[in-house]
Amino acid sequence: xxxxxxxxxxxxxxxxxxxxxxxxxxxxxxxxxxxxxxxxxxxxxxxxxxxxxxxxxxxxxxxxxxxxxxxxxxxxxxxxxxxxxxxxxxxxxxxxxxxxxxxxxxxxxxxxxxxxxxxxxxxxxxxxxxxxxxxxxxxxxxxxxxxxxxxxxxxxxxxxxxxxxxxxxxxxxxxxxxxxxxxxxxxxxxxxx
Amino acid sequence: xxxxxxxxxxxxxxxxxxxxxxxxxxxxxxxxxxxxxxxxxxxxxxxxxxxxxxxxxxxxxxxxxxxxxxxxxxxxxxxxxxxxxxxxxxxxxxxxxxxxxxxxxxxxxxxxxxxxxxxxxxxxxxxxxxxxxxxxxxxxxxxxxxxxxxxxxxxxxxxxxxxxxxxxxxxxxxxxxxxxxxxxxxxxxxxxx
Numbered sequence: 001x002x003x004x005x006x007x008x009x010x011x012x013x014x015x016x017x018x019x020x021x022x023x024x025x026x027x028x029x030x031x032x033x034x035x036x037x038x039x040x041x042x043x044x045x046x047x048x049x050x051x052x053x054x055x056x057x058x059x060x061x062x063x064x065x066x067x068x069x070x071x072x073x074x075x076x077x078x079x080x081x082x083x084x085x086x087x088x089x090x091x092x093x094x095x096x097x098x099x100x101x102x103x104x105x106x107x108x109x110x111x112x113x114x115x116x117x118x119x120x121x122x123x124x125x126x127x128x129x130x131x132x133x134x135x136x137x138x139x140x141x142x143x144x145x146x147x148x149x150x151x152x153x154x155x156x157x158x159x160x161x162x163x164x165x166x167x168x169x170x171x172x173x174x175x176x177x178x179x180x181x182x183x184x185x186x187x188x189x190x191x192x193x
Numbered sequence: 194x195x196x197x198x199x200x201x202x203x204x205x206x207x208x209x210x211x212x213x214x215x216x217x218x219x220x221x222x223x224x225x226x227x228x229x230x231x232x233x234x235x236x237x238x239x240x241x242x243x244x245x246x247x248x249x250x251x252x253x254x255x256x257x258x259x260x261x262x263x264x265x266x267x268x269x270x271x272x273x274x275x276x277x278x279x280x281x282x283x284x285x286x287x288x289x290x291x292x293x294x295x296x297x298x299x300x301x302x303x304x305x306x307x308x309x310x311x312x313x314x315x316x317x318x319x320x321x322x323x324x325x326x327x328x329x330x331x332x333x334x335x336x337x338x339x340x341x342x343x344x345x346x347x348x349x350x351x352x353x354x355x356x357x358x359x360x361x362x363x364x365x366x367x368x369x370x371x372x373x374x375x376x377x378x379x380x381x382x383x384x385x386x
Contacts (some may be wrong), residue, residue, distance in 0.1 A: 017231050018365035018373060019212015038210050039234040043246050043330040051244065051332060053236050077379060084381030133326055137236040139244060141330060159367045172211035172365070172375055174352045177384020180211060180375040182365055186270060188277030191370020 004116050007147040011157040013042035015074060015121045015147060016050060018159075018182060020170035021083060024052060025071035025104070025113045026063035032104075032113050034096050035060045036087025038173040040072065048144035050125065055138050059092040064127055070142060071112035072123040076153075076168035077181050079118040084177050109145040120168045121149035161185055197309050200340040204350040206235035208267060208314045208340060209243060211352075211375060213363035214276060217245060218264035218297070218306045219256035225297075225306050227289050228253045229280025231366040233265065241337040243318065248331050252285040257320055263335060264305035265316040269346075269361035270374050272311040277370050302338040313361045314342035354378055 007015065016022065021038045039053035052072065054061045064070045075083050086096050097104060097113065104113035107124035114122040125142030133139045153160060153168040161169055161183050171179040200208065209215065214231045232246035245265065247254045257263045268276050279289050290297060290306065297306035300317035307315040318335030326332045346353060346361040354362055354376050364372040 014368050018214075018367050019231070019234075021211075038212070039236065041212075041232040041234045041244070041246065043232065043332055049330065051234070051330070053234065080379045081382045085383055088383065130326070133323070137242065137244070137334060139236055139332075159371075159373075161373055171379060174211050174378075175207050177381035178352075179379045179381070180352075180354055181377040181379060182373040182375065184374040184376060185367075186273045186364065186372045186374060188370035188372070189274045190278055190281065 003150045003152055004148045005151045007121065007149050007154065008157065009048050009144060009147065010046055012048040012123055012144040012147040013045050014157065014159070015123060015149060015154065016040060016042055016072070018170065019172060020074050020182065021173040021179065023073040023075055023083065023086065023115060024054060024060055025073060025115065026060045026067065027111065027113050028063045028067040031063065032097055033060050033063055033091035034086050034102070036083045043141065049141060050144060051139050051141050053138050054140050059090055064140065068127045069110040069112050070125050070127065071107060071114045072125060073115040073119045074121045074170055076118055076120050077171055078167045080171055080179055083171065107146060120153050120170060121147065123147045196343045196345055197341045198344045200314065200342050200347065201350065202241050202337060202340065203239055205241040205316055205337040205340040206238050207350065207352070208316060208342060208347065209233060209235055211363070212365060213267050213375065214366040214372065216266040216268055216276065216279065216308060217247060217253055218266060218308065219253045219260065220304065220306050221256045221260040224256060225290060226253050226256055226284035227279050227295070228284070229276045236334065242334060243337060244332050244334050246331050247333050252283055257333065261320045262303040262305050263318050263320065264300060264307045265318060266308040266312045267314045267363055269311055269313050270364055271360045273364055273372055276364065300339060313346050313363055314340065316340045
């Protein structure tokens with residue numbers, strides 16, 4: 001059963017608005033990689049743009065520079081161990097997809113490898129080259145060109161965190177392998193219905 | 194009782210590593226302001242640097258440009274209503290500190306107004322002028338020059354999310370006044386002790 005449905009590009013920023021730790025996927029010339037990134041954020045609603053910090057020493061950065069594209073996959077709580085593992089090793093000499101037994105689908109626009117099993121959502125992004133910020137802050141900007149989410153936790157443009165979808169709830173890295181889970185929805189009193 | 198203690202600058206990135214929604218504070222020429230920002234991230238550990246998206250139409254942006262400084266305060270769950278309120282109105286014609294009855298302390302290095310009551314932590318930042326990214330992506334970079342946290346939830350360089358400090362646990366904006374709370378610590382199996 002395919003539980004992933006496309007997300008309107010105008011809603012893509014909502015997938016990362018609350019600051020989850022993400023997996024950055026990349027591919028070029030027959031090689032592919034996946035790493036964890038705690039440091040990402042949206043920067044624009046329309047067109048949907050995001051920023052993500054990818055250290056210039058990483059293999060991911062090399063693949064992203066070569067292909068001009070990357071994927072952002074949002075792991076659920078069941079992928080805590082995987083997230084930490086792919087964030088603690090380099091893919092330069094190892095195919096982390098093979099080692100971790102990961103299946104991926106090819107992104108619909110740019111062909112980036114995108115993870116769905118255990119993930120809440122993904123965004124496929126075209127790199128917006130910004131040499132200075134890439135050099136000075138390892139900060140890479142991208143435009144989201146496709147997005148999808150598991151309809152069990154993101155539907156009709158909104159996250160729905162419920163007790164029955166705890167496995168898909170997002171994780172947020174505190175550091176050193178300790179994560180917190182998003183949950184316990186709070187509603188501001190002044191928010192309109 | 195003052196429950197805030199200084200945080201080593203080398204640990205400052207940990208305060209925002211997990212993607213909380215923050216309050217951006219600013220002051221210049223006798224005016225001050227506070228707004229909410231869901232879009233921020235660390236970009237470097239040492240020196241500790243962060244990026245935050247501040248729309249160029251906001252009064253905050255005007256004050257930050259004039260003073261070359263801003264504060265980042267991290268609200269706990271008890272400040273959900275305040276966070277949404279200060280994120281939904283402009284401070285150009287209103288002193289939001291006065292309207293919301295907010296008390297602040299002056300930042301130790303740059304004199305930014307910093308909130309402690311109800312907040313888990315704060316960071317005082319010096320703007321790193323980057324005209325292009327400010328213009329193109331509303332993305333402002335800053336270097337953290339001072340930081341402090343409530344020792345009931347951040348101690349010895351680490352967050353400690355426990356049932357007894359739920360009020361100080363961080364909030365993460367999903368959109369439209371809906372927030373999730375960080376909690377339920379998960380530990381990656383491969384993480385060292």
